Amino acid sequence: MPRSNDLSASDCCIDISNLSSIDAAKKINADRIHILIDVGDSTKDLEYEIFALKPAPIQVKLLGHPGTSGATFIDYLITDKQCSPPNLNYLYTEKLAYLNRTVFFGDHRLLFNDLSQRNSQNRTNFNETMCNFESFNTSSMYSVEKLYTRQMYNLPENSIVYCYFGQPYKINQTTLNMWITILKGVKNSVLWLLRFVEDTENNIREYFELNGINPVRIIFSNLAPKAEHLRRIQLADVYLDTPFYNGHKSCLDALWAGTPIVTLSGDSFVSRMTTSQLLAVNCTELIALVEFDYPRIAIQLGKHTNLLNRIRQQIWRSKITSALFDCESYCRELENLYLDMWKKLF
Template sequence: HPFHALHLPLSPPLRLDNARLYSSQIGPLPPVPLSYEGNPSRLRIGYVSSDFRTHPTAHLMGGLLPLHDRKRFEVFGYSLRKDEGSPYRKRIMEGCDHFIDLDDLSDEEAARRIAGDGIHILVDLNGYTQHARPGIFARRPAPIQVNYLGFPGTLGAPWMDYIIADPFVLTEEEARYYTEKPVYLPECYQVNDRHPIAETGITRASQGLPEQAFIFCCFNAHRKIEPEVFHLWMEILREVPGSVLWLFREGDRSDAHLLEEAERQGIGRHRLVFSGFMEKSRHLERLRLADLFLDTFTYNGHTTTSDALWAGVPVITCPGESFPSRVAASLLRAVGLPELIADDPSAYRSLAIRLSRERPALSEIRSRLWENRLTHPLFDTGRFARHLEEAFLRLWGLHRAHPEKG
């Protein structure tokens, strides 16, 4: 599956071949008739997602929708799943001018509904992630179709025109193996939101963390933890006596595999600590208990990196060549901390060890991060909205000049 392939160290041509093969089993399909206005006073933007709920996509997107300039844009939200009653769903519904539930419609019915709404630019927030419905996009319900946010790679699909990126996450060399044309935003491609951080007085003891130890953490999904990075983490723990690695709890089997591998590499089980799901504001509060966030390599933390940075926890990353391996570095650049981007795994290891030993240096970085969150582009959602809108207007201008090219 193309989403699973993003987690593997595959070559760009192989990723592209895989995506093309997958898309060829879906479409293209006969297009539905379009009914958009050719010279609109406001562009109609449609966002399609199965994740307008308690999900990283909604965590990132929630603040963007109400900030769109209503003099120039009319915002449609299309949900592929029913309301589960979360505050994230409610916030997204309130941020749209129109919110439509497509869950009960077939792909063709959904495509006809979108086309009937006269959408100019349709944004696919799923790609090939869980509950995606590419069969809607394969019927071409809008003149411009854009891959964004949910799937950091090419869909290999003839019906997807563009992918939103930034010059760091999608290099010119990598873009050669994308069927979508890249639309580059000037800073970071990933929208972010300013979430409240709880102040409940959460303690290390309540999370099973030692009070005096240095706490490394990584709340990325376990599927992102490849052998190379786990081996480095064990080396780091070995070099920093008494330190622990704080991870997300995914279940007995996955957690047990990590504990067994740590033990096999000579690290006691007690030095890995697992914590489960927690409501967002309290999760951000507990993150602040950590000293340093260690990123994964092939597929970085995306929302998890944003969460750590918003909570004020420095993140060390080591970018690769592919889009999903370069996101955390893009986030760090946009928050003014490029010194936390390691050139190679050896530098990543050395940086983590050095910062664990040089507490004043780490404290200075933490203080700078806490200030930069509010002064740098990364968490300035309004600034991001203007950049995205300029991109949409460029795409519409290109379409009007060359409608035959889509």
């Protein structure tokens, strides 16, 4: 069942959430659906039982769980050539249907358009940012002006702030070791993370301490509403991606906020998602191709203010016109791709 805010954009919506997998498949087949699209997570619910019954002539996987389904009953995976290079097509059970752009998109330009202009072009330490909510286009915003500062989040004013605002399950030991290398390479730096589970927080602090990093340099903050979250990302200097399993929405947020992201490009879909996003904003120099380069790039950004400022400005310029935040072009590309799939059937 689509989310309620999707219903108004639909010509027809049929609720099959209370049907069994067999009855749902029969309904889809009876309604003569040409292309059945999975936009969910194949590891949840019973939706793949429906797909396994092959109720539609063409069945497609789009986002949801990033990567191959491993299922023979999914005909196509919609992707791009950065996430799924043609030379790695043997890793997929589906045919690869390529968009002529990044497969990712964000609606930030529609919902958070006040962030399309920097409020202070000449900040040097990026310690504070002004938030004017009057131009926000959502009912949850208020017409007030608020100043966000590092002090609000217990961040040191004159330090380099590295951050990661994704789920902790994406952090593996290799990633932690690279983060330790970065903090050791930039003495006047801290790592800013989100607070999810107390045990996770304690384990991370303990691991850093065992490896020679004072745990006070690891700072945790609570989850926040989206508008505040986007603004506070601007207080950080560099966003550190998780190479094993890249950020998706969290990296979209960071790029819309204008914060550089350092990533390490791998072979799998999940380890190439941020590469796709960074290329969409013309930031190839933030993409490490080997493990050694990941901390090297992050340390360079932490030590060279001019480099950091230049890349920030590059992101701010590119994001305005980037396909990454262009929902209309994304829809047009998808429609053309679906038409091509249907034509190939005959």
